[in-house]
């Protein structure tokens with residue numbers, strides 16, 4: 202079944218709730234000393250933030266998808282939203298705070314050792330459950346992905362989805378919820394059992410005292426709700442996953458190797474690319490193992506180039522296109 206026929210005319214498909222920001226990347230021959238005046242070898246503005254990056258991939262995969270989150274006003278916001286739009290991402294559901302700046306990440310990348318030093322600025326209000334209830338028509342979506350942040354409000358948004366799902370007896374009409382836990386913040390764990398698919402980063406796993414993906418599966422897997430899936434990307438080691446069955450037992454520990462490109466060019470947004478590819482694959486009814494493999498393949502292609510544009514076409518050209526032609 203083609204993804205476009207999987208979503209009927211008034212169903213948009215996937216909504217991502219989270220952060221977008223402007224990344225200003227300065228590439229320098231080496232990292233400057235304090236108070237030094239240096240010229241960057243290269244500078245680029247890019248859309249940034251997990252939601253923006255994952256949506257750019259979903260849109261390239263042909264999914265009808267929307268962004269829901271807060272933005273400011275001014276040139277940074279205009280740049281990022283028009284970049285997202287150019288990928289085909291729906292931006293009409295963002296909440297605009299006039300007079301506020303879009304969060305900005307200023308990065309100095311050293312060519313000498315590849316280090317990336319980042320200064321993040323944000324004064325933008327977080328999204329609220331009232332924004333969510335005002336802007337979002339839940340019956341438009343089959344899948345809603347949340348970034349793990351702003352926990353109290355996100356909990357209430359998931360409550361609204363649970364209420365929506367309770368009124369639907371047909372499993373196909375229920376909205377699936379996925380959640381990314383990336384930052385090392387203790388309160389994020391309270392969201393863990395609220396999602397059908399939980400993505401955990403290496404950083405979050407380590408923060409939970411898990412030194413390996415296997416530790417993370419053993420320690421965090423039991424916290425899943427029944428029939429939920431845990432997915433853990435682990436850089437060049439690839440990715441791992443486990444699923445809980447209806448009787449609360451954990452299934453087989455699954456693994457996909459990484460698919461490194463010939464030359465690693467840029468790993469920024471590899472994780473967001475991986476998450477989007479896994480969501481896409483599961484959304485299309487593929488197995489968890491196939492979804493892991495697809496995620497690692499597409500993330501590998503991303504690592505071989507700057508930015509994310511064109512990665513799905515590259516995958517098709519490389520012959521790994523089984524899943525880009527949705528079942």
Ligand code: ADP
Pocket residue numbers: 402403434435436437438439440458459460461462465468469470471472473475496497498500501504
């Ligand atoms: P993040 O970008 O959030 O730090 P990871 O580093 O865990 O995420 O990477 C996500 C996925 O991207 C990995 O599961 C892997 O498939 C791919 N990936 C990341 N770094 C590399 C690499 N150096 N070589 C090959 N694949 C990579």
